[in-house]
Amino acid sequence: MPVHPKLLTNRLILALTLLLAGLASLPAQAHPHAWIDLRVAVVFDEAGRITALRQVWRIDPFYSLVLAEEMSTDARGDTLDEKMADIGTRMIENLGPYQYFTEIRHAGRVLTDATAEDYGLSNRAGRLELAFTLKLAEPVDPEAGALTYAVFDPSYYIEILHDPDATVALEGASERCALRIRQPRPDPAVVARAAALDASQSGEPDLGRHFTEHGEVTCDPAS
């Protein structure tokens, strides 16, 4: 059956408008402007429980330069080491209210009140590296349920992804434990829906969540 030309044009218009709608429905300004290469070590205790996530954030060269410039004039301390320590401390303090950009779940339950310890800032080949150990409030048993973590900047100003040149270490884990990294799945419809919520009614801005990787640690129960 031949399609009426007008009907065809109508369909064309519809297709085009849908395409444009799709293009426009990505979140406004969904651009990360800085990036961090993430290195993670999942720390186990002798009882096979997970106690902490040790993290190193390698900040990109541009952002490192901007921070280093500010550090040279703004940081407290006489030596470079003291200044680095000061900036590192301030970064950790600032990240505290954001749970250090780290969301940890155990068996589906969100773990809160993890604290940063042993933190420090260093400069390696022009890139600042923020290292810290995120200690869980209580150790969790990975055999009772998977532990998942996601490290992301909610505002998506900084894109945080696992460093392609490093693997996630499972320190002190038994051989029955394994790690899987799930790639981000930024479903445009979900992003658009989330963005449609009134900004004032949503507590935390949360765009970065849609573009984050999820690490999942599972341990088979001992037989």
Added chain:
Amino acid sequence: MRSGLLILPLLLLALLCAPALGASPLSGGGTAMEDNSELAQPGPWERVTVWILAQQRSLHRQLARGMETLQSAPTATNTFALMLVGFLYGVFHAAGPGHGKAVITTYLLTHRQHMKRGLVLSWASSLLQGFTAIALVLGVVVIAERMAREALGQVKTLEQVSFALVAAVGAWLVFRALRGLWRLRSAGRSHDHAHDHDHDHACGCGHGHHVTPEQAARSEGLGAMISTVVAVGIRPCTGAILVLAVANMLGLWVAGIAAVVAMSVGTAITVSILAVLAVQARDWAGRIAGAHSGTGWARAGQVAALAGGSLIFALGASLFMTGATMPAHPLGL
């Protein structure tokens, strides 16, 4: 009647865009998305999104590497390579639409414009964005000798100005559409009574069956267009500010400007593709409807303009409100 039906895709588009247009980088629900990894196969659009992000990521890194290379070996080849990366970065950076693209496409979809105007609009606003970035870094970092961080801080101020201007443009478009509707109403009334005989009406709307309202709308659009360019272009891209600030620190100021200009050209190309699509869509709808009725189509056109203006206003206002309450970034020191 039919013209009303034909305007539907436009209104549908407006509705579809609405949630996204209200979006800001910092809005969005904390609970809306738990885990989207349970989706089945990635859809084509999702794949495009991921691909664009990956390209942007890789180009961002190449930009940093290109700058390092140029610093160690400041040759023409390396400058050209940096410009090329900057250009491509602009193309992909713009492909994930920011509010500039949303404003421009909404405007072009709901207001009839010549293709040439759509292109001028996208090029002018993209190049102005690059120029604002250069002027800002030049003023803050080079002349006032302040830190790069302070130039980045000024981006937020300019963003707020831009959002307020976007809202103002939207409000003005709404006003114009309402005025247009009111005129059509009075024209329609005189039309009914006079049966097209009295051409001595000062308003002159009665005889414009096919072309006149369109032409009027087009010529009236110049002011709206200039204000849209300013509203969008006054907001510099943070990426461009970073490139310029870093270039200045490394003593590569001229190469930095060259890279940012290339970046703006890349952005302009992406935005103008969107603009061409928008003008085409609008023209097709207009052409079909135009063959049917005069006043009806003109009214539908004004309704579309009203919807577009409202959306642009809502976008500007919501981004402004979000920006005003946005806390400083925790890693910004």
